[in-house]
Amino acid sequence: MRLSKVLEVKKKKLRSRIFTFGVIITGLLSITFAIITFYGQNAGNFVMSMDYDAYNRGIILSSDYDFTNPSPRLLTDPIEDARDMTYSWLKLDEVDQTDGNYVDPDYDYVAYTFYVKNDGFETVDITYHIRMTEINRNLDExxxxxxxxxxxxxxxxxxxxxxxxxxxxxxxxxxxxxxxxVNDTIIARENFTKFEPGQVKKFSIIMWLEGYDPDTDDDILGGRIKLQMNFSIDGLN
Structure with missing residues (x-):
């Protein structure tokens, strides 16, 4: 049963298939997190380039806390046939306890946990921003x-x-x-300071189609959105 029926929200009826999610996280210091949604086709790989100077400063990422296999690219499994849902349905404890991609057996949403480590020799300040590079059919609403x-x-x-x-x-x-x-293309712009050598930060990124939002209607069917999350050392770029 759709969320709008369960919650008796008055809005248009969505079809059963909404979109497909695929996610790639990329980077060393310039870490990129990309969410790609497609309707009616498979999600393809989307690879971001890394910053050479950032790599030399020793900022790395991994899908596990021990950094047993640090990589410039971290790819989640695509999600097929996603439907609308809501925040209270997110299994946040399970997401937190699962490194890398978390697949909810009951609901469809992107959930990915990764780690950022200062493997260099100096304390740095880090800025990150999330931006939309492609929007189709107002899916961002x-x-x-x-x-x-x-x-x-x-x-x-x-x-x-x-x-x-x-x-x-x-x-x-x-x-x-x-x-x-922040504006029509920038979702967020945040920072963390005094990132010391050996320090590790944990991030979980979750994205879903909110069923309480009245913009979740038939107009978004076939929509596509592409997001990037970029980390950089303050003053480097």
Whole structure:
């Protein structure tokens, strides 16, 4: 049963197949996280280039805490036939306990956990931003992106539109207070400072189609969106 029926949300009925997710995380210091959604076709590989100077500074990433196999590219399994869902359905404990790709047996969403390590010799400040490089059929209106950085959750969404009565959409109280996209292409711009040699930070990135959002309707069918998450040392770029 669709989320809109379970929650008695009044909006258009979505078809059963919405889109397909595929994710690649790439980089050394310039780490790139790409989410690619396709409707009616398979997700292909999307590879980002790494920054040579960043590599020389010793910032690396891995899908496991021990960095047994650090890699410039980390690829999740694609998700087929994704449907709308909501924040309370996310299995956050399981995501946290699963390195790399987490596949929920009940619901469809992107969930990927990875680690960033300072394997160099100097303390640095790190900036990261998440941006949309391609948007089709206004899919950005309905998605939510949750970034969990060392256990701290931040949820990002586009600013909601008021309805004909001048009211904002209803969301359950359990939903995190969102941070709104910076602009039409930048989702988030954040930083962490004094990243010391040997220090490791843990990130989980989760993305889903929010069923309470009134923009989750038939208009997004066939939509496609591509996201990048880039890390850099402050002052390097």
């Amino acid at each position: 309905a998605i939510r992106i949750l970034v969990i950085e060392d256990g701290d959750e931040t949820m990002y969404q586009k600013i909601d539109k008021v309805n004909a009565d001048g009211q904002l959409p209803y969301y359950p109280e359990i939903m995190p207070t969102p941070k709104f996209f």
